[in-house]
Amino acid sequence: MNKKKTVVIGFIGTQLDSGTGSARWEKWRPTVALTQHEDVVIDRLELLFNRDPTRLVDQVTQDIGKVSPETEIVPRQIDIDDPWDFEQVYGALFDFARAYPFEPDREDYWIHITTGTHVVQICLFLMTEARYFPGCLLQTSPPRRHAPGAPGTLALIDLDLSKYDQIARRFSREQQDAVAFLKSGIATRNVRFNTMIDEIERVAIKSRAPILLMGPTGAGKSFLARRLYELKKARRQVAGRFVEINCATLHGDGAGSTLFGHVKGAFTGAMSERSGLLRTADKGVLFLDEIGELGLDEQAMLLKAIEEKRFLPVGGDHEVHSDFQLVAGTNRDLAREVAHGRFREDLFARINLWTYELPGLVERSEDIEPNIEYLLREFGAEHGHMVRFNKEARDHYMRFAMSQDARWTGNFRDLSASMTRMATLAESGRINDTIVAGEIARLRQLWRPFDDTGAQQADLDQVLGAAAAAQLDQFDALQLQAVVGVCRQSMSLSDAGRKLFAVSRTAKRQPNDADRLKKYLARFGLSWDDVRG
Incomplete structure (x- = not known):
């Protein structure tokens, strides 16, 4: 297997690399010194320079040819009017990186950040971290003691943080903490749910694109949306509010006004201007639960707001701006709604980038027990006293909860209500078998309308x-x-x-x-x- 070539990319230093006459060899010059290390072979040096120092480029090229004739020098002129202007420098380096024929399989790239203005060094760092330059940072330093002709020292900095064990462990712990936060510390056992939450955590941290949460009523869509917001807020990724609305409650002319606001006099009764929920969610998170219930007109306005971050209030002539992240929830099959013309295909395509189907409680029966523990802890924290099952009562309740008789039509809402009722009735903080038997009877009564799976007999x-x-x-x-x-x-x-x-x-x-x-x-x-x- 052929050894990879080593390629250095860096600016010439108009001060550090300068020097004339024989005295220049007594001075530490970073670019020349790179090629003076006996144990380091530089196969190619991409020497970036601005318009003026062509003489210096020629001088440095000649000097490197003397100390390292095997190093190929490739001068690259980068046009920057002001090397202290961040936008100009970053733009010029971005254009250079896009045009450069990188071959990481054949060459290793070292990005030299010792020379150039501080702005140049910052831009090289950022572009290497973002992998526009697919390599390591190279930092060089002069010898500690004056030694004419000494090359000094060099250090490589690999910005792939996963390669640093201590940092990787900290990142891993932070991710585990974030996942636990999204699950409220509930030690869920359902493999499918845990895998889904792992991915949602990564998406929440890295993306501001819309997220679509699907699942039956009571599966936890609203709860998860709020936890997503709180996680992003803790990471300082949002500065605005969490705004939630159930679209099933929006009807008629009031739907557009509630979401997009209205101007004074837009319709009868509009006595003053209204901001609307989209503007309230600026720089925050907007959770539209049951998004499938939105009317087609509101869907069209929402699509524009998502794509362009601006929209017209009802009755308004001037667009307003709001930069929010959308989390949508639905218990409908939106693809089917699109097929029947009840949901816009373009809006569905826009919010369908990150789609997750939250399983109902029946599909996560192994998670009933840890959720019971969580709900009882929450009840204890709210009411100031802990409530527990005795062994017989717990076994009785779990047998029923895990059986086919437990319909859990309201999913976690049913389970939460069940725990609240039993904890409230518990004397001295103990849920006994009598309380459990009464609760099971109550749940059976609650689910009786759903007992006949074929109640909606198919024709x-x-x-x-x-x-x-x-x-x-x-x-x-x-x-x-x-x-x-x-x-x-x-x-x-x-x-x-x-x-x-x-x-x-x-x-x-x-x-x-x-x-x-x-x-x-x-x-x-x-x-x-x-x-x-």
Whole structure:
């Protein structure tokens, strides 16, 4: 394997590299000294210079040729009117980096930051950190004691922080702390949920693009959106407020006014100007829950606000500005809404960059226990006394909570309400079996309207066609009706599959619920879209 060539990129120093006559060899000149190290071979030196010091470039080139004839010198003129102007310097170096034919597989690049103005050095640092220059920083220093002709010292600084064990460990701890923060310190055990939160943490820190949270009511979309905001605020990535609105509460003319504001006299009753929630969220986070409920006009205005950071208030002639990050929530299948013309395709494409489907509580049954512990701690902190289960009561409640009888239709809202009721009734801070039995009866009553999975009995004549439906055995017809009923109450093929195969999937190492359900439907010539229709 051929050894990589070493290439140095750096500005000539109009002061540090200057010198005439033989006396110049007694002076430490950073660029020349680079090639005087006996144990370092510089294969190529990309010598950047501004318009004027061409003589100095020629002199340095000749001197390097004497001490290191194997080093190729490539002078590169960079036109900068003011080397202390950050915008000019960064722009010139950016253009140079974009045009330069970097070959990291064949060459190692050292970016020399000892010479040039402080602004030049800062720009070289920033561009190396951002990987526009794919290499290491090179810092050189003169010899500590005067020694004519001595090359001094050099040090390489690799800005890939993952290579530094101590820093990497600190970053790892910080990421773990951030993930724990997003989960409120709940030691969740669901692999899918934990993997999703890991990614959301990385996206939240690095991106200001819209985030779409999908999932059933009570799955924790609003809670997670607020934690995302608090995490970004702790990192000083947002300076504004967290603004939340449930779009299902917006109706008629008031929807546009609530979101985008209005000017005085825009409509009857508009006695004064209103800022609107988008302006209130400037430099902060705007959480639009149930975004699928927005009207098409409001969707069009929202798209413009996301893309251009500006919009017209209702009745206004002058656009206003607001730079917010959007987090959207929905329990609808927005792709299906687009297909039916109820949601704008361009808006869906804009908010669909980072999309996460939060699983319901039934799909995270292993997380019921740690969430119970969290909810009881929260109750204790709020009311000033700790509440606990006795062993029999805890076992009783967990058996029910993990069983098929526990519907959890409201997901974590149901679980939170259940804990609040039992903790409130607990004498001396103890939840006993009597309290648990009463709570289970209350939950069964709460979920009774949902007990019949096939309550919305599918019309198989409509799904299959009358002729095909008539050819089904009653057994197949009843089973298919039940399956279609579950599908119509589910957000996705995978969601329906997890519900339908909740027991048998636990025996499989890699359950593919969506594939199993797809194959079942195919027996009847049906697809997901067919049954959802």
